[in-house]
Amino acid sequence: MSATTLAALHPGDIATIVSIHAEEALHLRLLALGFRSGKQIELIRKASFSGPLQVRVGTTDVMLRRVEAAKIEVQKP
Amino acid sequence: MKRIALLGMPNTGKSTLFNRMTGGAARVGNWPGITVELLSGKILLGGDMVEIIDLPGIYDLHGFSDDEQVVRHFLHDNVPDLALVILNTTQIERQMSLLLQLKQLNMNIVVILNMADEAKKFGIGVDAEKMSELLEMPIFLLSAKYGGGYPEALQAVTKALRYPTPGMAEQLRSQLEQDEHIETEMARVLKHTVQVPARLSDSLTEKLDSLILHPWLGLPIFFAVMYLLFQGIFIFGQPIQGGIAAAFTWLRETALVPLLASLPQALQGLLLDGIYNGLATVAAFVPIIVLFFLFMAIVEDSGYLSRAAFLMDALMARLGLDGRGFVMLLMGFGCNVPALMGTRVMRSRAMRLLTMLVIPLSLCSARLQVFIFFSAALFSPKAAPIVLFSLYLFSFATAIITALIFKNRFKNTEPFVLELPPYRFPTLRQMALRGWLEVRHFLRRATKFIVAGVVMVWLLTHLPPSAAPASADTLSGMIGGALQPFFAPLGINEQLTIALIFGFIAKEIVIGALAVIYSLSGDALGNAIGQQLDWVQAYSFMLFTLLYTPCLATVATLQSESKQLKFTALSLGWSLGLAWLISFAFYQGARALGY
Numbered sequence: 001m002s003a004t005t006l007a008a009l010h011p012g013d014i015a016t017i018v019s020i021h022a023e024e025a026l027h028l029r030l031l032a033l034g035f036r037s038g039k040q041i042e043l044i045r046k047a048s049f050s051g052p053l054q055v056r057v058g059t060t061d062v063m064l065r066r067v068e069a070a071k072i073e074v075q076k077p
Numbered sequence: 078m079k080r081i082a083l084l085g086m087p088n089t090g091k092s093t094l095f096n097r098m099t100g101g102a103a104r105v106g107n108w109p110g111i112t113v114e115l116l117s118g119k120i121l122l123g124g125d126m127v128e129i130i131d132l133p134g135i136y137d138l139h140g141f142s143d144d145e146q147v148v149r150h151f152l153h154d155n156v157p158d159l160a161l162v163i164l165n166t167t168q169i170e171r172q173m174s175l176l177l178q179l180k181q182l183n184m185n186i187v188v189i190l191n192m193a194d195e196a197k198k199f200g201i202g203v204d205a206e207k208m209s210e211l212l213e214m215p216i217f218l219l220s221a222k223y224g225g226g227y228p229e230a231l232q233a234v235t236k237a238l239r240y241p242t243p244g245m246a247e248q249l250r251s252q253l254e255q256d257e258h259i260e261t262e263m264a265r266v267l268k269h270t271v272q273v274p275a276r277l278s279d280s281l282t283e284k285l286d287s288l289i290l291h292p293w294l295g296l297p298i299f300f301a302v303m304y305l306l307f308q309g310i311f312i313f314g315q316p317i318q319g320g321i322a323a324a325f326t327w328l329r330e331t332a333l334v335p336l337l338a339s340l341p342q343a344l345q346g347l348l349l350d351g352i353y354n355g356l357a358t359v360a361a362f363v364p365i366i367v368l369f370f371l372f373m374a375i376v377e378d379s380g381y382l383s384r385a386a387f388l389m390d391a392l393m394a395r396l397g398l399d400g401r402g403f404v405m406l407l408m409g410f411g412c413n414v415p416a417l418m419g420t421r422v423m424r425s426r427a428m429r430l431l432t433m434l435v436i437p438l439s440l441c442s443a444r445l446q447v448f449i450f451f452s453a454a455l456f457s458p459k460a461a462p463i464v465l466f467s468l469y470l471f472s473f474a475t476a477i478i479t480a481l482i483f484k485n486r487f488k489n490t491e492p493f494v495l496e497l498p499p500y501r502f503p504t505l506r507q508m509a510l511r512g513w514l515e516v517r518h519f520l521r522r523a524t525k526f527i528v529a530g531v532v533m534v535w536l537l538t539h540l541p542p543s544a545a546p547a548s549a550d551t552l553s554g555m556i557g558g559a560l561q562p563f564f565a566p567l568g569i570n571e572q573l574t575i576a577l578i579f580g581f582i583a584k585e586i587v588i589g590a591l592a593v594i595y596s597l598s599g600d601a602l603g604n605a606i607g608q609q610l611d612w613v614q615a616y617s618f619m620l621f622t623l624l625y626t627p628c629l630a631t632v633a634t635l636q637s638e639s640k641q642l643k644f645t646a647l648s649l650g651w652s653l654g655l656a657w658l659i660s661f662a663f664y665q666g667a668r669a670l671g672y
């Protein structure tokens with residue numbers, strides 16, 4: 001068990017969302033896309049040139065930037 | 078009249094269902110945010126006329142972006158008699174939150190669990206009856222794309238319409254604050270009604286993604302696909318266009334010329350050399366346009382646009398834009414107008430304006446016609462597709478330059494979070510519908526602008542009557558002559574200048590205008606232009622056409638979306654200045670190098 005952020009995961013890692021530290025608008029959007037504390041999240045891949053991350057939450061694939069990912073606290077098993 | 082509103086998250090198939098219900102023509106695409114406007118259609122349901130409204134997708138009722146506000150205002154101002162809430166079954170575990178929010182508004186609701194076909198394929202099981210019981214709402218599994226489950230759902234809709242329209246809860250906002258309650262309710266319902274396999278079995282999407290989103294193969298694949306696409310359009314489309322143009326010429330010689338022989342000379346000229354030649358030349362491009370939009374329909378529906386956004390976001394971020402801006406540029410290849418409207422999904426106004434500033438530089442299908450015509454007339458069959466592709470690269474390059482120059486004026490910190498939908502392929506029906514939509518759009522433009530434009534050009538090239546047609550003594554000659562100091566350094570002659578002036582109305586007119594000016598059409602026009610210009614002049618003209626002020630419809634959209642005269646003026650001034658500078662640099666550079 002170790003706490004970290006989504007941005008620090010490696011492709012293939014699976015973790016559990018602990019909390020989301022984002023402003024209201026972004027928080028709402030993440031909620032609607034299925035990001036909730038307690039949910040499993042898998043990092044699928046990272047785009048090159050420090051591009052966005054592709055993650056899977058439940059049955060939805062989402063891309064988000066590393067800055068946004070750093071606002072999502074996760075726990076690795 | 079009773080009113081049904083289609084509500085749901087982006088990309089859940091609302092427009093597809095709308096089209097199925099109304100036989101209508103909403104644009105469908107596998108991209109969250111294709112619909113940004115209200116679209117309505119009327120159908121007969123249970124003996125009554127009913128109005129159906131396709132609303133933009135919303136993630137939740139608190140949303141801040143322009144399209145989400147459209148929906149909130151709509152719901153507030155006109156409570157629908159029935160809200161048809163559409164959820165993507167494969168994502169039910171998250172989309173149910175929107176349903177529960179809507180439920181709190183006490184609306185009259187029928188729920189559609191769409192994409193039942195995909196859910197089945199992915200191994201997701203839903204007990205719709207049980208869910209119906211738990212939520213106390215009619216719920217139906219359906220496939221809007223293929224039609225499975227549609228009759229039952231329609232029956233339920235008809236029945237639900239008989240209930241009285243509820244009033245909208247006044248404290249919409251405070252009602253929405255109870256999201257905590259929503260979470261537990263959602264967990265409860267899902268637990269009893271939905272089974273999701275531990276791992277999704279969409280291996281096709283996964284395999285394709287590992288190739289298409291490959292860290293260093295992704296971008297080369299993107300450009301290769303683009304190149305093949307435009308090569309394909311040129312190779313297939315150009316001969317068809319030539320054939321149709323020849324058919325129009327034949328029709329003119331065998332039927333129209335004898336038929337109109339008794340009319341006065343001037344009227345004959347106006348009808349045949351003006352309207353007919355102009356229109357026929359433009360109309361010959363219809364097959365290319367249809368072909369182009371069939372390709373676009375496949376690309377849009379495949380889900381590739383979101384992948385392009387993923388690949389390009391790193392670059393776009395450095396330009397003050399994001400991956401969605403890149404997708405809007407790609408959509409602008411079809412037509413700049415819907416691309417401009419598509420920016421409504423952006424929340425930050427600065428980013429929206431910056432994106433709107435670069436979209437008019439994207440090489441739309443109307444400009445494509447000019448380029449196909451010129452590159453076929455002036456370059457060898459081998460070189461022509463490469464010339465065409467180079468113009469697309471120029472289009473990207475100028476967009477990048479523009480964003481770089483203006484990014485500090487439109488600074489923003491908009492977060493970038495976007496869904497990656499699974500790959501899909503459009504049905505033949507969807508493709509045919511899209512092709513037809515574009516033809517209709519084209520015909521509307523043709524009747525509105527193109528006829529008026531070519532008539533004007535004919536008048537300018539034939540007045541005053543004493544002057545030889547299209548000579549320096551006609552009105553057009555005088556205008557062209559007066560503007561020569563401006564255009565001569567770009568290698569653009571008087572005739573082309575006149576065509577460019579009318580191209581401001583709609584780019585399709587450029588070719589039509591040339592047909593009128595030269596009194597020729599089809600191959601003959603191409604040959605005449607090919608003899609008069611060399612390739613440097615022609616390329617300079619194409620660069621100018623690519624970049625200078627977009628068409629009237631685009632300008633009007635820039636104004637209506639930005640609501641800022643200053644911004645519209647900036648956009649127009651910038652594109653005109655950029656066009657001149659780049660054509661100048663190219664023309665003088667090429668000449669200096671001895672070409």
Ligand SMILES: Nc1nc2c(ncn2[C@@H]2O[C@H](COP(=O)(O)OP(=O)(O)OP(=O)(O)O)[C@@H](O)[C@H]2O)c(=O)[nH]1
Pocket residue numbers: 085086087088089090091092093094104105106107108109110111112113132133134135191192193194195219220221222223378379501503
């Ligand atoms: N497999 C499958 N695909 C569907 C179904 N219904 C819609 N689609 C596809 O889902 C994608 C989105 O459809 P749209 O109708 O554009 O969705 P929308 O809800 O109007 O989207 P926005 O305009 O973004 O809000 C398209 O690729 C459709 O072809 C369905 O029942 N089954």
